[in-house]
Amino acid sequence: MHKDEAKGAGKQVKGAMKDAAGGLTGNERLQAEGKADKVEGKIQQKAGELKDDARDALKH
DSSP: OOHHHHHHHHHHHHHHHHHHHHHHHTOHHHHHHHHHHHHHHHHHHHHHHHHHHHHHHHHO
């Protein structure tokens, strides 16, 4: 697992918590930040997966 995969997963969790907290408290800004964090985390996780795949391909 590439470090970006782990960091991306962490951002997704953080974003989900912000999204939920914003929804519960009616804080639209916090909810929007959470959704943005989730998207950013997914992108970072996918980038890590691609780096892993490229590294594996170069080994063979």
